[in-house]
Amino acid sequence: GQNIDQPTEMTATEGAIVQINCTYQTSGFNGLFWYQQHAGEAPTFLSYNVLDGLEEKGRFSSFLSRSKGYSYLLLKELQMKDSASYLCAAMDSNYQLIWGAGTKLIIKP
Amino acid sequence: GAVVSQHPSWVICKSGTSVKIECRSLDFQATTMFWYRQFPKQSLMLMATSNEGSKATYEQGVEKDKFLINHASLTLSTLTVTSAHPEDSSFYICSARLGDPGELFFGEGSRLTVL
Numbered sequence: 001g002q003n004i005d006q007p008t009e010m011t012a013t014e015g016a017i018v019q020i021n022c023t024y025q026t027s028g029f030n031g032l033f034w035y036q037q038h039a040g041e042a043p044t045f046l047s048y049n050v051l052d053g054l055e056e057k058g059r060f061s062s063f064l065s066r067s068k069g070y071s072y073l074l075l076k077e078l079q080m081k082d083s084a085s086y087l088c089a090a091m092d093s094n095y096q097l098i099w100g101a102g103t104k105l106i107i108k109p
Numbered sequence: 110g111a112v113v114s115q116h117p118s119w120v121i122c123k124s125g126t127s128v129k130i131e132c133r134s135l136d137f138q139a140t141t142m143f144w145y146r147q148f149p150k151q152s153l154m155l156m157a158t159s160n161e162g163s164k165a166t167y168e169q170g171v172e173k174d175k176f177l178i179n180h181a182s183l184t185l186s187t188l189t190v191t192s193a194h195p196e197d198s199s200f201y202i203c204s205a206r207l208g209d210p211g212e213l214f215f216g217e218g219s220r221l222t223v224l
Contacts, residue, residue, distance in 0.1 A: 033213070042115075042202050042215040043153070087152065097143075097213065101152040 002026045004100035006088045011106045012078055020073045020086050020103045028093020032064050032071045035087040037102065043087055046073065075105075083107045111137045113205045115216025122193055123224055129189045130219045132203030138183035139205035143213070144176075147200045159186045193223040 003025045012018040024032065031050035035043035049055055049064035049071060061074040073086055085102040092098060112135040122128050132142055140161050145153040157178050158166045165178035177189040186205075190197055200220050204213040 035215075040200075040220075042218040045212060045214065048212060096155070096158070099152050099155075 002090075002092060002098045004088055004090060004098055006086075006100040006103045008101070009104045009106065011108060012075075014078055014080060014107055014109050016078050017074065017076050018078060018105065020075075020088075020105070022071045022073070022088030022100060024069050024071070024088070024090040024098070024100075026090045026092040026098055029066065030091040030093065032062075033089045033091065033097065034060075034062055034071075034073045035089065037085045037087055039084075046086075078107050080107050080109070111135075111205075111207050111212075111214045113139075113203065113214045113216045115203055115219055117219060118217055119220050119222075121222045121224065124194055125192055127189055127191045128193055128221060129187055130201055130203075130221075132186045132188070132205070132216050134184045134205040134207075134214070137205070137207050139186075139207065140183060141206045142180060142186040143204045143206070144178060144186070144188050145202045145204070147202060147218075153202065156188075190221065193221070195223045197221065198223045 006022040033048050034046040036046050037043040047062035049062050054063045059076045064071045085104050087102045088100040089097040114133045116131045142159040144156045147153050155168050156171045159178050159180040161180045161183050167173045180186040200218050202218040203216040
């Protein structure tokens with residue numbers, strides 16, 4: 001079956017670095033997405049990886065290893081506004097997104 | 110970036126009535142739009158995939174006669190919750206695919222409360 005695993009909740013300190021891991025199993029693979037979702041709001045796109053390696057975009061970076069079925073989202077210089085849920089989603093061979101349950105990130109001062 | 114607009118943001122209705130939610134891609138044409146439902150503290154649940162000019166593809170367990178989806182143009186898809194009941198109260202979110210393999214852009218979401 002198809003499955004996405006990511007931690008339920010993480011806590012980090014303002015100014016620090018946090019890494020949110022995601023493992024996936026899908027029927028075929030057409031890329032891995034990360035979305036940020038604040039409570040009561042729709043998700044917003046953060047990153048897309050389809051090739052192995054690290055993609056850097058400002059304070060956020062995303063890594064993919066296709067052979068391991070593994071991705072992580074790295075957030076640097078954490079700010080209070082980064083407190084949100086982070087959703088990992090893998091696109092299968094039919095271009096459908098398989099969503100993880102999300103990781104709630106709590107930032108403490 | 111691409112913009113997807115969803116309307117209304119909030120809707121309260123009486124049990125037994127129908128509610129229509131619109132999803133528009135404002136600055137691009139979307140051949141495929143997706144409708145999701147999200148209950149509190151849960152992940153997005155895909156309800157259906159809407160393709161312009163054809164019937165929507167519903168996920169298992171989603172009643173197609175209750176959740177009517179129309180994708181009449183490349184920029185508009187609508188979800189109608191028919192004969193709504195309190196258990197239909199949820200956060201409904203649409204997304205539109207741009208390009209290949211298709212980055213998804215989400216609408217703002219619509220919070221439905223059925224009394």
